[in-house]
Amino acid sequence: MIDLQLFKNIIKEGRHNTDLLDSYSPNQFKSKQKLEDMIHNYVDINSETEIVSVNDPLEKVNRVVFQFNIIFDKLILRPIAVTYRAIVPEFVRNRVTYSLNNLGMPITAVNNILQGELRKAGVSTSRFIINSTVGILGFFDPAASMGLVSENEDFGQTLSVWGVESGPYLVLPFLGPSTPRDFAGMLSTSLLDPMYQVGGGSAPDSLRTYRMGTGAVDFRSQNIEILDDLQNNSIDYYAAVRSFYSQGRESQASNNLESNTQDQENDIFDDFDIDESYVGPDIEIIYD
Numbered sequence: 001m002i003d004l005q006l007f008k009n010i011i012k013e014g015r016h017n018t019d020l021l022d023s024y025s026p027n028q029f030k031s032k033q034k035l036e037d038m039i040h041n042y043v044d045i046n047s048e049t050e051i052v053s054v055n056d057p058l059e060k061v062n063r064v065v066f067q068f069n070i071i072f073d074k075l076i077l078r079p080i081a082v083t084y085r086a087i088v089p090e091f092v093r094n095r096v097t098y099s100l101n102n103l104g105m106p107i108t109a110v111n112n113i114l115q116g117e118l119r120k121a122g123v124s125t126s127r128f129i130i131n132s133t134v135g136i137l138g139f140f141d142p143a144a145s146m147g148l149v150s151e152n153e154d155f156g157q158t159l160s161v162w163g164v165e166s167g168p169y170l171v172l173p174f175l176g177p178s179t180p181r182d183f184a185g186m187l188s189t190s191l192l193d194p195m196y197q198v199g200g201g202s203a204p205d206s207l208r209t210y211r212m213g214t215g216a217v218d219f220r221s222q223n224i225e226i227l228d229d230l231q232n233n234s235i236d237y238y239a240a241v242r243s244f245y246s247q248g249r250e251s252q253a254s255n256n257l258e259s260n261t262q263d264q265e266n267d268i269f270d271d272f273d274i275d276e277s278y279v280g281p282d283i284e285i286i287y288d
Contacts, residue, residue: 054246055168062171066238069176073220081220095139096218102131102138103211104152107189111153115161124150156185157252166249169242177245 056062085093105128112121127143127150134142143149159181160166167180178186220227234240 054242055166056242057168058170062169063238065171065173066241068173069171070237072174077216077220078224081217081224084217085221085224093218093221096214097222098131098135098141099138100211100215100218101152102128102135102141105131105150107155108150108153111155111158114155114158115153120150123148124153154182154185155188156182156249159185160252169246177241179249182249 088096105124109121109124109128112118112124127148128138130143130146130148131138131141134140156179164181166182170178170180170183172178172183175186230240230244231237
């Protein structure tokens with residue numbers, strides 16, 4: 001049986017505290033995954049939501065640009081997105097989304113490498129090769145059925161992993177919310193993305209145009225209701241978008257940092273010589 005106070009101490013002192021974990025015999029756990037699940041569940045239930053503080057010294061200028069973007073979206077981008085979703089079947093739209101994600105896999109692989117995530121880089125590269133061939137230019141995703149799943153990465157996230165601060169919040173014309181770090185990351189993409197290195201010609205130019213133009217419409221069409229609700233139900237739409245963006249980027253940065261230390265975290269459990277075939281009584285938590 002596990003004493004709840006010890007379990008709380010494991011959470012409080014950190015999962016790296018092997019002395020606390022060694023206080024109990026590993027055979028008391030059916031598997032190391034069982035203990036990991038218990039820890040994650042405890043953290044999920046008992047952790048408080050962190051409020052991301054947004055640095056926005058250029059708010060007055062940002063609000064002017066924000067209003068310009070709203071007008072552009074209302075007059076041009078949103079109508080195109082609504083029409084696109086109305087006339088293009090969902091099956092076809094999904095194929096477009098898959099192909100756009102596939103075209104982003106090379107840059108994801110590059111950023112995986114720059115972040116020191118070689119295993120993820122291998123997954124991203126494998127996804128690109130498989131989906132570009134078997135998946136017919138990325139319009140289908142057979143790699144996912146093989147267990148090869150990868151999330152898109154950008155150079156802004158890589159800079160975050162390297163310790164570069166995000167800087168003040170920015171609103172860019174047409175592009176929307178950003179920060180100096182993310183904007184620098186976007187510019188650096190042209191230097192890192194293999195698609196921008198293949199030279200000129202009609203085929204590469206068409207691919208770049210397809211990804212940029214269709215990507216904007218595809219993203220907007222997938223977020224029509226979300227952005228409409230955000231605008232209609234927010235007292236301050238600008239502040240709501242700023243918070244939405246900042247928390248999203250903060251979450252991505254945190255996930256990257258956590259991913260980079262995941263192998264070290266798992267080393268704690270690797271120290272246990274756990275018999276995975278052991279079947280014993282369910283874990284009972286004693287409440288004080």
